[in-house]
Amino acid sequence: MKQGTRIPALAKLLPFGTLAGCAGMQSALQPTGAEASDIGTLFWTVTGISVLTFLLVLAFMAGALKGSPGLRRRISDQRTIVACGIVLPVFVLSGLLTYGLLVMEAGSTRTASAEGPGITIVGKRWWWRVVYETPDGREVVSANELRLPVGRPVAIRLETEDVIHSFWAPQLGGKLDMIPGRTNVLTVEATEAGISRAQCAEYCGGAHAMMAMFVVALPPDEYDAWLAAEAQPAASPVSALAAKGEAIFAEYGCGACHTVRGSAAAGIVGPDLTHVGARHSLAAATLANDRDAFVRWIAQNQHIKPGNLMPPFDMLTPEELAALGAYLDGLE
Numbered sequence: 001m002k003q004g005t006r007i008p009a010l011a012k013l014l015p016f017g018t019l020a021g022c023a024g025m026q027s028a029l030q031p032t033g034a035e036a037s038d039i040g041t042l043f044w045t046v047t048g049i050s051v052l053t054f055l056l057v058l059a060f061m062a063g064a065l066k067g068s069p070g071l072r073r074r075i076s077d078q079r080t081i082v083a084c085g086i087v088l089p090v091f092v093l094s095g096l097l098t099y100g101l102l103v104m105e106a107g108s109t110r111t112a113s114a115e116g117p118g119i120t121i122v123g124k125r126w127w128w129r130v131v132y133e134t135p136d137g138r139e140v141v142s143a144n145e146l147r148l149p150v151g152r153p154v155a156i157r158l159e160t161e162d163v164i165h166s167f168w169a170p171q172l173g174g175k176l177d178m179i180p181g182r183t184n185v186l187t188v189e190a191t192e193a194g195i196s197r198a199q200c201a202e203y204c205g206g207a208h209a210m211m212a213m214f215v216v217a218l219p220p221d222e223y224d225a226w227l228a229a230e231a232q233p234a235a236s237p238v239s240a241l242a243a244k245g246e247a248i249f250a251e252y253g254c255g256a257c258h259t260v261r262g263s264a265a266a267g268i269v270g271p272d273l274t275h276v277g278a279r280h281s282l283a284a285a286t287l288a289n290d291r292d293a294f295v296r297w298i299a300q301n302q303h304i305k306p307g308n309l310m311p312p313f314d315m316l317t318p319e320e321l322a323a324l325g326a327y328l329d330g331l332e
């Protein structure tokens, strides 16, 4: 019957398994941004004080249940109850409230201090339009990936063109809603180069869970070079296959919904594809980006991301799909 006792003991440990989900590129506890750092410290402080308070309560309970008559008398004394039941909580909670307000205040001070070009992220069902401002005041439209310069606070304007979404990049900062008719500003400052993950954090309909995005923090000079490249029109097809793909793209009306700058495609219903080949993922972090992923997405997108607003093009032949894949993969 040893077996019988072992299973419940293991079962008790199960909830801790979920803690493993806290690690990695979407963890608020591994900050790579200034605001997330503040929030991380706040979290550990509140958690630490909560644990101490809990242990204190347990100690009093143990004393009240099992302590000597003298100890029990002291615990039930009017003064102990006032000190530990009123004075202490008021003191601890006021302290934590003040600290929390100061962390929030630091966030808005950072927003006020963000100089330089900003970024606008527009929530769409179920992807993100990302519009960068260049130093000379032009707008560069991109999608489904956010790039940031390390060490420069950037004011991100959060908007939506349909329902409420919420932008949350836990390693960078707090989460902020995208509300129809409003612009909410979130200022983030990446403190380390690297890739993290953002997720829509407000249920926005069918494919909400698949509305995520990679955030790529780059050293400032690399970021400037990348933005200058992103502002350029699309590269011309380099192979005969890719050129055929470009023709199929036009023939099947992909350009009614997608923009490829430098070509006739100027649709705004779906993500801008001018430099789609250079992104880390497709369809808002649903697929890793490679030539094969383009093919699968175009033909089977309703299977891959059910309910998304692009029709499946499953009538295309494998040759046509391969050509489209070569064309889109080359848009770097």
Ligand SMILES: [Cu+2]
Pocket: 165, 166, 200, 201, 202, 203, 204, 205, 208, 209, 211
């Ligand atoms: Cu959502």
